[in-house]
Amino acid sequence: MASVRKRRGCSDRLSLRWPTSATEGHVLIIFGLQVVYFTLSKGVFHCPDCGGDREYRRRQGRNFFSLFFIPVIPLNKTGGEFVQCSTCKGRWNMGVLEAPTTAQLASMPALLMRLAAAQVLRSGDVTHPGAREHAVAVVRRAGDHAFDPAALDYDLSRPFDQIRVEIANAAGALAPEARENILGAAAEIAFADGPLSASEEETLAVIGADLGLTRVQVTGVLTLARQSTGR
Numbered sequence: 261m262a263s264v265r266k267r268r269g270c271s272d273r274l275s276l277r278w279p280t281s282a283t284e285g286h287v288l289i290i291f292g293l294q295v296v297y298f299t300l301s302k303g304v305f306h307c308p309d310c311g312g313d314r315e316y317r318r319r320q321g322r323n324f325f326s327l328f329f330i331p332v333i334p335l336n337k338t339g340g341e342f343v344q345c346s347t348c349k350g351r352w353n354m355g356v357l358e359a360p361t362t363a364q365l366a367s368m369p370a371l372l373m374r375l376a377a378a379q380v381l382r383s384g385d386v387t388h389p390g391a392r393e394h395a396v397a398v399v400r401r402a403g404d405h406a407f408d409p410a411a412l413d414y415d416l417s418r419p420f421d422q423i424r425v426e427i428a429n430a431a432g433a434l435a436p437e438a439r440e441n442i443l444g445a446a447a448e449i450a451f452a453d454g455p456l457s458a459s460e461e462e463t464l465a466v467i468g469a470d471l472g473l474t475r476v477q478v479t480g481v482l483t484l485a486r487q488s489t490g491r
C-alpha cells in the first residue's frame with residue numbers, strides 16, 4: 261500500500277511515500293522542491309530601509325529537487341535577480357543600485373570639479389603653469405586631496421564629449437548653489453592665464469549647461485568670477 265501527501269514547510273512542495281515490499285517492509289522517502297538562493301555579486305548600496313550605505317548581495321533563486329530536505333538536482337531559475345541588504349535583510353529590485361551611495365554623494369563635488377577643471381583647462385593654454393596649478397588646487401579644495409598633476413594630465417587625455425556626459429549625469433545630485441560654485445571655480449582656472457578667450461568662454465557656457473544651470477546663472481557666475489579675479 262502506498263500513499264502520497266503534499267505539505268508546506270521549508271520546501272515548496274514536499275511528498276512523502278511509503279512504498280511497501282513483501283520482503284523489505286516500509287521505506288520512507290521524503291522528496292520535493294526547494295528554492296536555493298545564490299549570491300551573484302556583492303557591493304555597497306544605499307539601503308532605503310536602513311537609510312544609509314550598507315553591504316548588499318545580488319541574488320537569484322533556483323528550484324532544486326530535494327531528497328530528505330537536501331537540494332540535490334538543480335532545476336529552473338525562479339523569480340528575477342534581486343538585491344538583499346545584508347543588515348536589514350530587505351529585498352529590492354535591481355533599480356535600487358542606481359541611487360548613489362552616501363559616500364558617492366560626498367565625493368560628487370570633487371568629482372564634478374575635477375571634470376570641469378579638465379574641460380576648461382584644455383580650452384585655454386594647457387601648458388600654462390599658473391592655470392595648471394590652480395586647477396589642481398581647486399580640485400583638492402573640493403575634497404579630492406590626492407589629486408595631482410598626473411591625474412590632471414590623465415583627465416586632459418580623455419574625450420571632451422565623454423566628460424560632458426559624466427558631468428551631466430553627476431550634476432543632479434548637487435544643489436544649484438554647489439553647481440554654481442563649481443562653475444565659478446572653473447572660471448577662476450580660465451582666468452589664471454589671462455582674460456577669457458572665446459574658446460574658454462564657450463567651454464564655460466557648455467560646462468554650465470551640463471551642470472544644469474541656466475544662461476542667466478552662467479552669466480551671473482562669470483561676472484562674479486571676472487570681478488573677483490580683476491580680469
Ligand SMILES: [Zn+2]
Pocket residue numbers: 307308309310311314345346347348349350
Ligand atoms: Zn537595510
